Amino acid sequence: MTRHLGPDQLIDLAEGARPESSEPHLESCQACRQQLAGMRAMMSAASEIAVPEPSPLFWDHFSERVRQAVALEGAPHRASRWEQWLRPRVVLPLSVAALGAVLIVAVLVTQPDVVPGMPEVATTQRSQDSSEPPAFESLDASGDASLNLVADLTAELDWEAASRMELTTHAGGADEAVRELTGGELRELQRLLKEELARAGV
Amino acid sequence: MTASRREAQPGPRLASAAADGLLTDLDEAALVEACQAGRAGAFDVVVERHRRAIYLLCYRFVGNHEDASDLSQDVFLRAYRGLSTFRGQSSLGTWLHRIGVNLCLTRVSTKKPPSQPIDAQQHVDTRSESPSELVLKAERASRVREAIAQLPRKQRATLILRTYHEMSHQEIANILGSSVGAVKANFFHALGNLKKLLGDEQ
Numbered sequence: 001m002t003r004h005l006g007p008d009q010l011i012d013l014a015e016g017a018r019p020e021s022s023e024p025h026l027e028s029c030q031a032c033r034q035q036l037a038g039m040r041a042m043m044s045a046a047s048e049i050a051v052p053e054p055s056p057l058f059w060d061h062f063s064e065r066v067r068q069a070v071a072l073e074g075a076p077h078r079a080s081r082w083e084q085w086l087r088p089r090v091v092l093p094l095s096v097a098a099l100g101a102v103l104i105v106a107v108l109v110t111q112p113d114v115v116p117g118m119p120e121v122a123t124t125q126r127s128q129d130s131s132e133p134p135a136f137e138s139l140d141a142s143g144d145a146s147l148n149l150v151a152d153l154t155a156e157l158d159w160e161a162a163s164r165m166e167l168t169t170h171a172g173g174a175d176e177a178v179r180e181l182t183g184g185e186l187r188e189l190q191r192l193l194k195e196e197l198a199r200a201g202v
Numbered sequence: 203m204t205a206s207r208r209e210a211q212p213g214p215r216l217a218s219a220a221a222d223g224l225l226t227d228l229d230e231a232a233l234v235e236a237c238q239a240g241r242a243g244a245f246d247v248v249v250e251r252h253r254r255a256i257y258l259l260c261y262r263f264v265g266n267h268e269d270a271s272d273l274s275q276d277v278f279l280r281a282y283r284g285l286s287t288f289r290g291q292s293s294l295g296t297w298l299h300r301i302g303v304n305l306c307l308t309r310v311s312t313k314k315p316p317s318q319p320i321d322a323q324q325h326v327d328t329r330s331e332s333p334s335e336l337v338l339k340a341e342r343a344s345r346v347r348e349a350i351a352q353l354p355r356k357q358r359a360t361l362i363l364r365t366y367h368e369m370s371h372q373e374i375a376n377i378l379g380s381s382v383g384a385v386k387a388n389f390f391h392a393l394g395n396l397k398k399l400l401g402d403e404q
Contacts, residue, residue: 007390042393
């Protein structure tokens with residue numbers, strides 16, 4: 001059985017964090033060498049993409065725009081002593097518990113799709129015991145229209161206001177939670193959203 | 203990018219610097235305290251110190267100056283609103299990057315970034331390259347940029363922060379709210395998917 005290098009090891013080698021000599025397997029495995037070469041080529045291709053530097057005048061203009069926007073906001077909201085005491089003791093635990101409950105329901109609903117003992121996404125810690133180097137995740141995880149609808153809806157929410165009303169833990173929390181879902185959980189969320197959209201006649 | 207922050211009582215540095223009006227000389231912790239205390243001009247200094255990094259981050263996600271500028275302004279506005287909740291558990295830069303990544307991922311989820319016009323490559327030293335080489339280079343850059351835009355969200359964010367902002371795996375983990383192992387796995391899959399998307403052209 002060939003023991004291929006795992007993602008963690010390949011990343012360390014590709015970034016030069018460790019020398020190739022630290023992985024003797026590399027010398028005898030063409031598949032891992034090819035994968036490493038491919039990763040380095042992509043790092044090089046990506047690093048060549050530069051951003052045009054804005055005009056020096058832009059920065060003054062930008063700062064002025066922010067200053068005006070901030071002036072319209074008024075003084076920053078300062079949490080009272082009561083709020084400071086209450087938030088870590090009551091609000092955050094309740095929020096975390098609520099999120100946990102949602103995730104547990106999602107996991108339970110999608111349980112039949114998961115084979116026990118087989119993680120859906122490979123971890124980075126183990127080496128590969130198969131005859132192939134580690135495979136890559138698919139690209140279609142975020143392309144569903146119903147998930148995009150969630151992103152659009154959450155984008156328009158005033159997260160700071162919601163936070164002040166103690167409806168969420170922090171800005172961007174909901175979309176973070178959605179991004180943390182596994183493939184099975186995402187599929188279930190998609191199914192539920194589609195059902196709701198169909199029911200609403202959208 | 204980790205930094206601790208003094209709590210509650212303003213230190214002597216803040217008191218003297220604030221009295222002298224030398225906001226630009228304040229260290230990060232004192233500057234945050236000045237902002238939270240509502241000291242005029244303190245937030246301007248925050249913007250001045252971080253505006254370029256945040257703009258470049260946003261540009262990497264949206265691929266054009268106008269949207270990057272608007273998003274950057276929004277990042278600072280959200281930071282201003284949320285300053286009262288900033289506890290200094292990460293550096294101000296990491297916190298601002300986190301707001302930026304969340305905002306960018308939410309806003310650009312359904313949008314395909316426009317291709318950068320070739321004449322926007324003002325930063326590139328073109329003196330040693332022929333016009334045809336420049337065109338080819340610009341086309342290749344455009345394909346790489348479009349491929350990066352098609353990556354799943356966390357893979358894209360990881361690749362951007364690692365490749366262009368030269369952040370450590372730990373810093374990226376702090377920004378994305380994940381582990382170092384997950385960051386390496388995301389980077390590994392990002393490079394693999396980039397290779398798939400670009401095919402044999404690289």
